[in-house]
Amino acid sequence: MQTGRVLLISGILLAAALAQEPSATRRPGRVLTGWGGGKPDEVVPQAAAIGFSELIIHHDNAAVFARTIELGRQHGIDVYAWMYLGDLPAWKKAFPDAEAPMQVMSAAEQSALAALTADTSLGKSGYQYGGEPVRAGEVLMTPLLCLHDPRVLEAFTRQIDEILAVPGTAGIALDYVGYQNYHTCYCPTSTRLLEAYQAEHPALPANVARQRFSLESLVEFNRRLAAHAYARRPEAKVITHIYPVYLPEPLYGNRLDLDVCGQTAAWYFDPLWSEQKIRAYARVIAGEAKRYHARPEGAAMIGYYNAPGKFTVKSPERLRMELQAILDSGCTRVQVCSFGDVLRTPEAAAVFREFFGPAATP
Template identity: 30%
Template sequence: MKAAWDWALPRETVREERELVNFAADLGFDTLIVRRPTDEMVDVGHERGLSVLQILNGRPPSTFTDEHPTCLQEIHPVEEGILAAIADGPDGYHQLAHRWFPPVLGGDFYCFEQEESLRSVEGRIEAALDVADGIAFDGFGFRNHYACFCEACEGRRERLDMPRLEAIEKVGRDQLISTSERLYDHAKSVAPDAVITNHVWPPFRPDPTYGRDLRLDYCTQTIAWFYRPNWSKDRVRDEAERHARLAGEANTFVPFIGMHDEEGVRRSPGQLQIELEIALEYGDGHVTLCTLGAPHASPDHAAVVSDVLSTEAAG
């Protein structure tokens, strides 16, 4: 899979939808991952030999949060304090602190222990596969990166009769893995040929490598991140090598490169070229680039992407 994961390009009109799909195909991608693809986009994609997948987020719609307030993740009271302190602080605190992800995520996330949560996601999978060629799960993790503290999750841990920290790790990991298995099976029962992928996000602190055990066709794991400080060539290689070495039977590892087009965070064409080459080397020809903003705005970035992807295809 050579995927472009995009939300940056304009999609106001049918013409812009066609341009987006054609742009991804022209660069050499075979997969386009977007929010709410349309029939038009899927049709153009098929003309160009490109699969169009829908992003499905772990944040429930407001209709669900209104009806099922007890099916949402709960964080520890200490973390409510952290969240409030960060909200009162300067913009971009976690970048200031050189964290590549925030310590606690705001907003609502499904609790994976609840049957209603899983049924809700299954319904959204069915709706997505009415149009799209597949699903890309995003945001299926924990707000605090390790556990949910709702009554149901606390009860499950207490019944395990093991030390609390071990129970927290075990239940969190089991919830992430079993959720991916159930959703994968459901998607394949609806559309056996659907492509099922994800982006491993938010990270799971007790086991940062758990993505290898998620049931998916392709598991995209970050090797280069959106924000400054940029990851050095050595770090990008280390991340790619580690995920490739640990890859398991449950899915195919796909390196994920995150790059925005904003002033100050867009990396140079030379750096992007190095990252793409590392991705294709350790990803055995697979890569996901998120987003298409930089190649769309900069011919030099576009040339690097199409050159690396076409060289790899020829090689």
């Protein structure tokens, strides 16, 4: 009840601010994209008042998705459908009678997963939940479909067809396209394809071959999904966030030929990233966005949760530092997850509005 009251009050204040400035609701030259969800009639006007240009939401509820698109159009916000490699319902819809081809980890990695699952400490002893680990032996707790199985690609291209058939959809947003162990997959299909790759590259040491194969597979999977979207609807946009981390090359996102590649510049959890690291990553994200392809724009992703019982909540001063460091480094596109947490936290919303709203001054 208290959370709902805070959200309502902040929404009223933000809506009032928006009403006072009907002709300009965003800082020119900057793009703020939110990952998350919520009731469309509450979150869309609030997001517009802060300065969001894009919202990425789940599309499984057709009525909510359509209403968000409708309100987004009224407020100048593009709405994207969130797609992710952990979407087992998408698999079941495409192949209802087939067992899902899940990624396979090593025995040691499975043991690490069991230990993480059993860890009930605050923050799971420093676990980074798919971000860059700060201790050895981390894996993603979310099971993922294997991107090497061609049926997974088929399931997701079917989903793209459904999404892009919805009137007003701006495009698709890819997430969780990676490896549960942050580097490879050991399932039979992956092993067979790796062996074929090694046969084609006999001079490569086994570890180098696996690393290249795994990276090239990530790039190719993204490429095929994006190409399918463009073929289906040429004006559609494809954006992504690189997650979970690919440890051999954390900032590989500029290899992807799509519209906007979001890469983490400031993660959620303790230990929070240093300003130096944020600036260094943002420079790469923006400055090397077109290193391999002419199309992509780079976006710096900021993690923000307001869950004080589980994680440290970033202060307004902390958020201001992160955003200023990113912008100073030449990156004018920012993604934030969860935008719902931003909206229901007035002090956080105020900081984002400083940088992306009509009165932005930093």
